[in-house]
Amino acid sequence: MSKILIVAEHQGGKLNAATAKCVHCASQISGAEIHIAVFASDPAAVAADAARLAGVSKVITVANPQHANPMAACIAPQLAELAQGYSHVFGPSTTFGKDLMPRVAALLDAPQASDIMAVESATRFRRPIYAGNAIITVEVTPGTQLVATVRTASFDAAQTSTSAAAIEGASPSATLPQHTRFVSVSAARSDRPDLQTAKKVVSGGRALASADNFKILYQLADRMGAAVGASRAAVDAGYAPNDMQVGQTGKIIAPELYMAFGISGAIQHLTGIKDARTIVAINKDPEAPIFEVADYGLVGDLFHVVPELEKLIASNG
Amino acid sequence: MKRILVSIKRVVDYNVRIRVKPDGTGVITDGVKMSVNPFDEIALEEALRIKEKGLAEEIVAVSIGPADCQQQLRTALAMGADRAVHVQTDAAIEPGSAAKLMLKLIEREQPMLAILGKQAIDDDCNQTGQMLAALWGRPQATFASKVEISGDKAQVTREVDAGLEVLEVDLPAVITTDLRLNEPRYVKLPDIMKAKKKPLETVEPSALGVSPVERLKAVKFDPPSQRSKGVMVKDVGELFTALRGKGLV
Structure with a gap:
């Protein structure tokens, strides 16, 4: 047994x-x-x-x-x-x-x-x-x-x-080594849900074009009660911190709703989200691979879509 | 001598589209481009930077596997490793066996650091560095994004789920690399020529007193299940209605 x-x-x-x-x-x-x-x-x-x-x-x-x-x-x-x-x-x-x-x-x-x-x-x-x-x-x-x-x-x-x-x-007899010492942990503390366990995730890619522009995603996420993620491209470009990275080399997540804004859908990113219940993709490029796995796809400019969606959610709250 | 041991695994190049063999016995590797595991390249780059700061004197690149691994060891020598050790075997090498073989080399070479990629991009195990540290009875600092050596200690910043964790470890120690630790240098042609003259030693696992065993057997390989393509909506209003209908917004 x-x-x-x-x-x-x-x-x-x-x-x-x-x-x-x-x-x-x-x-x-x-x-x-x-x-x-x-x-x-x-x-x-x-x-x-x-x-x-x-x-x-x-x-x-x-x-x-x-x-x-x-x-x-x-x-x-x-x-x-x-x-x-x-x-x-x-x-x-x-x-x-x-x-x-x-x-x-x-x-x-x-x-x-x-x-x-x-x-x-x-x-x-x-x-x-x-x-x-x-x-x-x-x-x-x-x-x-x-x-x-x-x-x-x-x-x-x-x-x-x-x-x-x-x-x-229990009191195991193994002596604890002294050769490794904890110094600090700097958690990016936020009031938003934890990315790993959140039911909804709003995620941004390189198309956000700056760290400042990520603010529109934070606003939408807060309206929805969602966590915020980012593609590796966005993290590497410095638009979002490391611990927000979704994908094979970042966090592998399975939320009920995953919304990808301006993420093309590299295979390593898709590996991190393929267990999401519903995937929504918003991208300017109709050929973006993310549309191949999305339950709902919208070809459009995220800088228009994000505020419009936020407004719709707010007014139909 | 202050020495750093670096792992160099030969893997299918990360740009290659992986296909599972129709009979499910493996993935197609015939005629496919092979490279140094990208995380191992980062490990070697970090070792080179430590040496260039004058904090280490010699870098030894180690690869375990069939004869072809020598190509990747030559790449490592061209990048700047001083010498290479090839543990030559055609046997399936599990992380446990790799760690036991590396430990034997560590006992021989007495390095101040062993730097390994956090995982290989073929089997994605993420085990060998931690196993090596356990067998060696030394500290491990995995998923490193920053390494600072001072005297007989290293301060290592680690990428963890919560953010960034900093550990201080006594040397010798094992460090495994995460993506953002550094950007590996490109190999220049003259370095490739020079690398041909650098020492590359070949040993058999038996000469190190290790006989690799396979305890976790591969039964079959399958392609991943595909998500089917959904619907395209024409505007934000339609998207909102669809998501509202599912109770998602």
């Missing part, structure tokens, strides 16, 4: 939605027993959230001030210790999970399947390769412990249940 340990990702004392998606992915392995490990300086609130995810039967907490800012070098040896006896160890395919899980896999001498997008059995998974231009089905030798990162855009979040799983404290 499969026994799966999932590492929780959390910020500011709250469980990240990516963890609930990992749980949903794990629950697709039939008969799996699912546990969550929480590493934090004070894990209580996160553990309480995790314990209410449907399908989770146990939450293991590791409290340590050194986990206040999660660092792979510190979590990995402790997670590897807790992972003894589990058939699978899962983490989200976010920068947190991508950084941590291979370090855990190496300590366990286990293979890792990165970015799993579908579960075929306890030993068989599908994952994208070549920036999503091909999908590979991989199979691990039965009896081999497997580490994996879960492509969060491919799974819905697990439901929350009314009953809570047991929460247990």
Whole structure:
């Protein structure tokens, strides 16, 4: 039987939605027993959230001030210790999970399947390769412990249940290395929804032509309650910060509505949005590849379309 | 000697349109342009800049794979690497095996830094650097967008989902590169000529005491499912009505 340990990702004392998606992915392995490990300086609130995810039967907490800012070098040896006896160890395919899980896999001498997008059995998974231009089905030798990162855009979040799983404290004996020190994190804090988890995303490309012009997208996004994204071309041109980049080399997202303004639709961008429920493309060029994947396309000048759309939404609020 | 080890993976060039073989046994690589993995090019560029600041003395480029990998090692030597090591094998190399092989070279070369691309653009695994750091028992600073070396420490800015994170790590350490760390230089013709004279050593995995195993087997390859093309609307009003109808605005 499969026994799966999932590492929780959390910020500011709250469980990240990516963890609930990992749980949903794990629950697709039939008969799996699912546990969550929480590493934090004070894990209580996160553990309480995790314990209410449907399908989770146990939450293991590791409290340590050194986990206040999660660092792979510190979590990995402790997670590897807790992972003894589990058939699978899962983490989200976010920068947190991508950084941590291979370090855990190496300590366990286990293979890792990165970015799993579908579960075929306890030993068989599908994952994208070549920036999503091909999908590979991989199979691990039965009896081999497997580490994996879960492509969060491919799974819905697990439901929350009314009953809570047991929460247990653990004290792994692995000593934490002192060779890696957290200095700072500069988050582009905003009142807008988080790009990774937003239900609606408004995104701009090189056609915005300046950082200042991005303001019209921010206004539209605020009117809609949407997050704001950008193409790699717009980020490289300095019109938008790195953490707004959508695409294979940026964030891979799956909102209900994705609106692309002045984005041509390079393959690496399309890889990042292809799981969006509805894609809307606005572009001056009728030949832009983005129209090939858009549910609704409009050939037009975004500098006219954006304010007009905002006005329509406002007046029909 | 202050040395930096850099990974150089041979991959299908990023401009090539990837096609899955009709029988699903792989992607078409026959007659396709091959290049240095772009993230590895960034890794080498960063190593060169560190050396040019006088903070390192020698750069060793390492590639693991079939005989053809030597083409990419020659490119690395032309870019400015001082010498190259080719771990020659036709076996399938998982990131775990690559990390074990690199560790053996690290034990031999005793570098101050190992810089690797954060992922290869063929298998998109994003594992080898982290695995190498774990096996080596040293710090990892992944997805780097800025690297500052001072003495026996490095301060690395990392591109994370929340924004930019800064870590301080003791050397030696493993750094993996993100896109915006630097822009790799172009290779000039005289450098290509000079590169032919630079040392390129070939070793077998067995000579390093590693036998690569494949624990995650490829069962089949499929093309991605395509989204179907939707409808074109004529103006903003029509777009608004359509989206309102779906409860999206």
